Structure formats: structure tokens, C-alpha cells
Amino acid sequence: MVRGIVLVVAGSDSGGGAGIQADVKAITALGSFAATAVTALTAQNTLGVRDVHVAPTEFITAQIDAVADDLRPNAVKTGMLADGPTTRRVAQDIKRHQLKNVVVDTVMRAKGGASLMDADAIDDLRDELCPLATIVTPNVPEAAALLGMDEEAFGRVDMATRAKELGTRLQSEWVLLKGGHCAEKDKGGVAIDYLYERATGETTTFEGVRFSTPHTHGTGCTLASSIAASLAQGYDVPTAVRRAKVYISEAIRTNPGYGTGHGPLNHLPYYAATASMGKVFRPSALRLYLVSCEALTLEKLEQALQSGVTIVQMRDKNPSTRALVERARAMKAVCDRYSVPFIVNDRCDVAIAVDADGVHLGQSDMTCVEARNILGPNKWIGVSCRTEDLARAAKVDGADYIGCGACFGTDSKGDAQVIGVDGVAKVAAVAREILLPIVAIGGISCETASDVRARTGADGVAVISCVANAPDVADAVCRLLA
Numbered sequence: 001m002v003r004g005i006v007l008v009v010a011g012s013d014s015g016g017g018a019g020i021q022a023d024v025k026a027i028t029a030l031g032s033f034a035a036t037a038v039t040a041l042t043a044q045n046t047l048g049v050r051d052v053h054v055a056p057t058e059f060i061t062a063q064i065d066a067v068a069d070d071l072r073p074n075a076v077k078t079g080m081l082a083d084g085p086t087t088r089r090v091a092q093d094i095k096r097h098q099l100k101n102v103v104v105d106t107v108m109r110a111k112g113g114a115s116l117m118d119a120d121a122i123d124d125l126r127d128e129l130c131p132l133a134t135i136v137t138p139n140v141p142e143a144a145a146l147l148g149m150d151e152e153a154f155g156r157v158d159m160a161t162r163a164k165e166l167g168t169r170l171q172s173e174w175v176l177l178k179g180g181h182c183a184e185k186d187k188g189g190v191a192i193d194y195l196y197e198r199a200t201g202e203t204t205t206f207e208g209v210r211f212s213t214p215h216t217h218g219t220g221c222t223l224a225s226s227i228a229a230s231l232a233q234g235y236d237v238p239t240a241v242r243r244a245k246v247y248i249s250e251a252i253r254t255n256p257g258y259g260t261g262h263g264p265l266n267h268l269p270y271y272a273a274t275a276s277m278g279k280v281f282r283p284s285a286l287r288l289y290l291v292s293c294e295a296l297t298l299e300k301l302e303q304a305l306q307s308g309v310t311i312v313q314m315r316d317k318n319p320s321t322r323a324l325v326e327r328a329r330a331m332k333a334v335c336d337r338y339s340v341p342f343i344v345n346d347r348c349d350v351a352i353a354v355d356a357d358g359v360h361l362g363q364s365d366m367t368c369v370e371a372r373n374i375l376g377p378n379k380w381i382g383v384s385c386r387t388e389d390l391a392r393a394a395k396v397d398g399a400d401y402i403g404c405g406a407c408f409g410t411d412s413k414g415d416a417q418v419i420g421v422d423g424v425a426k427v428a429a430v431a432r433e434i435l436l437p438i439v440a441i442g443g444i445s446c447e448t449a450s451d452v453r454a455r456t457g458a459d460g461v462a463v464i465s466c467v468a469n470a471p472d473v474a475d476a477v478c479r480l481l482a
Contacts, residue, residue: 004032004232007067009090010079011040017264018218023225025267030229030377035071037063040082046259049114054082057089068097074232075101077225080116087124094132101231104133105224106142111217111262130170135237137224139178156182160203163196173198174237195241204435207396208249215255215263223248234280243377246398270376278378279357281400283437285311285341286460288480296468298334304467305338307477313360315345328354348374368397386419388430395436406442407452425456446479
């Protein structure tokens with residue numbers, strides 16, 4: 001299944017590692033359809049750019065018109081715009097077609113240092129194109145040029161301020177200031193990007209592993225195209241950025257090592273068969289999280305869904321994979337009738353077999369990164385966390401949400417460590433700070449659900465027996481939602 005059309009307006013890289021070639025690979029890997037308007041041809045490889053041929057502006061417009069008139073884009077990603085006339089023409093075409101979800105990758109130099117944009121075009125980029133953008137994604141050298149500053153002004157403590165200044169100057173809705181070229185390298189092997197939202201004035205940080213490798217050609221193109229693919233599929237900007245960060249980290253980590261210079265990434269780090277599927281994750285789905293047990297019949301499941309359960313997790317422990325798949329398929333069929341997300345506990349293989357919306361992992365299961373490699377970027381992954389540090393680690397690893405508890409003692413999982421409602425509240429405070437949705441878990445009943453929500457501020461509560469064993473399922477669900 002392919003969702004969303006992305007129009008890429010950028011230059012061609014004959015080496016295949018960056019430019020439109022990288023854009024098409026990334027967009028395809030994330031499950032969207034890529035259309036293109038080529039702005040320039042480059043003769044380059046991993047060692048550098050040998051020559052550039054800029055396309056006539058009339059022909060660039062002809063390409064954009066041809067796509068927009070027939071394959072109406074859900075998002076646009078701009079890359080190499082070699083000169084002022086090209087930049088102005090592309091901005092005019094975007095306005096004329098009223099294109100939305102515009103991602104502007106402010107390409108100025110190739111990885112080897114060759115210039116890909118005339119100096120006099122920077123004003124056009126800043127004043128004509130960036131104000132049309134949903135999000136602009138400069139690295140530090142590009143941001144310095146856009147602000148007219150030295151790169152030394154982009155120390156670690158300055159980055160959030162610089163991101164805000166970019167948002168004000170560029171007038172784009174969002175700015176993602178990438179920290180890979182920060183003047184002060186992080187000593188902990190972490191790369192930090194800064195996402196600024198102009199409407200609220202808030203900045204969010206995204207951390208990722210900093211890999212020591214020369215094979216990073218095309219990272220900017222790939223990241224921006226990944227964001228565009230998610231926007232085309234209906235994800236909001238912070239979610240699109242987080243998914244792109246997870247994808248780019250794995251693409252760098254698993255690079256094929258081609259070439260003798262700055263080599264390309266692995267643009268297919270995930271299983272392609274599952275990469276294109278998945279619902280848009282929304283924290284509201286966690287409001288009432290029903291976990292299955294033996295007592296939860298399909299009839300009771302349907303009653304619970306009719307009454308307002310917002311997400312279902314299958315936590316059956318049958319040792320037979322065949323039985324688990326049959327049970328999961330039956331449960332998912334009921335969930336699908338009510339458009340409610342269906343999650344499988346632990347088992348990625350079962351989730352793939354039934355096309356579940358994702359998996360939930362405990363701390364003793366496979367890691368979130370390992371699960372993401374199997375499931376792809378568009379499936380949901382929840383992780384059980386009972387400490388603030390585990391929550392932060394889940395965020396870095398790309399979890400979509402966390403389950404935190406146990407709030408109370410529970411018969412369903414006798415080895416669960418009870419951290420209490422106050423303990424969950426502490427983790428929830430950190431989760432809100434890092435924009436990680438959270439569901440409170442562990443022994444929650446109809447009588448305690450409202451209090452747990454109020455005291456923790458969690459996005460939802462997870463329940464088992466108080467629904468599965470309820471004499472009146474509808475009444476129990478209504479009380480849990482009250």
C-alpha cells in the first residue's frame with residue numbers, strides 16, 4: 001500500500017547518493033509515491049562534483065505543472081536550486097499551484113564542499129521560498145548563511161536561540177536546525193536537532209546516535225524527503241521529524257560502504273514489505289487501552305469497542321504461534337470494524353502476519369530499534385518504562401508511546417514492580433517534556449481510573465480484568481471513561 005504523493009523539486013546526483021536519487025529512494029522506503037521536477041544535472045560521485053548543468057526555468061515550470069495538473073501532490077520537497085532565477089521560479093510555481101506541506105532543504109554545498117547554489121540566490125531562498133515552507137531544514141553552515149552569522153555562533157548553548165531566530169527571519173511554520181555541524185561536538189556520541197514552531201515559540205530537541213563514518217552523503221536530502229513522505233501521509237510535523245530521525249539513523253548505521261569518498265546511505269534499512277503500511281499515530285488513541293486476557297472473548301471485545309475503548313493490545317501467552325496468529329487475526333477483524341488500532345504484545349512476527357498496527361515491548365524483549373528494523377517506520381511501537389531514564393531512552397530509540405507502571409499490584413503480571421501512581425506521575429512529567437505519549441498501566445480499575453488520569457496527566461489508562469471480567473462490559477467502559 002502506497003500513501004501520499006510527494007513532488008521533489010531538486011537536482012540530480014549521478015552518483016545516486018544524494019539529490020533526487022536519494023529523495024526518491026527515501027520517499028519510496030517510507031511508503032509514499034515520488035514525482036520529480038529536475039532543477040539541475042550534476043556529474044558527481046563520492047569524491048566530489050565534477051560539473052553542473054542547470055535546467056532552464058521554463059522547463060522546471062513545465063515539469064511542476066505536469067505533475068501538479070495530474071498527480072496532485074500531498075507534499076513538496078525542494079532541494080538543489082542552483083541560482084536566483086531557479087529559486088524565484090520554484091517559489092512562484094508553489095504559490096500558483098497552492099501546494100501544501102512544503103519541506104525546504106536549504107542545499108548550498110555538496111558533502112565534498114562544492115557549491116550547489118550561487119551566493120546571490122541565498123536572499124531569494126530566504127525571502128521568496130522559505131516563507132512558503134511548512135518546515136525548513138538547514139544545517140549549521142546553511143543556517144549561518146541564512147542569518148548572516150559566523151558558524152562559531154552556533155555553539156551547543158546557542159542552538160535553540162538560533163532556531164528561533166531562523167523561524168522569525170524565514171517566516172516558515174517550523175524550522176529544524178540540524179546539529180551535526182555544531183561548533184561544539186557533543187562528547188556523548190549524540191547528535192541533537194532543534195525543532196522550532198513559530199506559532200507557539202516552542203523548541204523541541206531530537207537526539208540521535210552520532211556515527212563515526214565518512215558514509216553520510218545525502219543525509220540532508222534523505223532527512224528532508226523522509227519528513228515530506230510522512231507529511232504526505234498525514235502525520236504532524238513533530239511526528240514526521242521523529243520518524244525521519246529514526247529512519248536516517250538506521251540508514252547511516254547500515255550504510256553499504258560504497259565509494260572511496262563520502263559514500264551513500266542504505267535507503268532501505270527496513271523491510272520494504274511493511275514499510276508502507278500503518279495508521280497515523282495520535283496520542284488520543286491511548287485514552288482507554290484494553291489489554292486482552294483469556295476471559296476477554298470476542299463478544300466482550302466487541303461490546304468494549306462499541307462502548308468506547310480506543311486501542312486494543314493482544315497479550316495472550318499461548319505457546320503456539322499458529323494459535324496466536326489465529327487469535328490476533330480474529331481480534332483485529334473486530335477492531336477493524338470500529339477503526340480501533342490493534343497492537344500485539346512482544347511478537348513482531350505475529351504483528352506482521354496479521355498486519356497489526358504495531359507491537360508493545362517490555363524491557364526484557366527485543367529493543368525498540370530492533371523492532372523498528374523489522375516493522376518499518378509506519379508501525380507503532382510502545383515500550384514499557386518505569387523510570388525517567390528509560391522513558392528518555394525510549395524517545396531516543398523511536399518509540400511512539402510508553403506504558404508506565406505498575407500503578408497498583410496486579411494478578412495479571414505478578415512480577416511487575418509497583419511504582420505507584422506518584423511514580424507514574426514522575427515519569428509522565430518527563431514524557432510530557434520530551435513529547436512522548438504515555439499510558440498508565442498496572443492494576444487500574446473502574447474506581448481508580450479517573451484518579452490515575454488526574455494525578456499523572458497520562459494520555460490514557462490501560463486495563464484488563466475490570467473489562468474482561470465485568471458482568472456488564474458497556475457499564476465498565478463508561479465508568480473507565482468518565
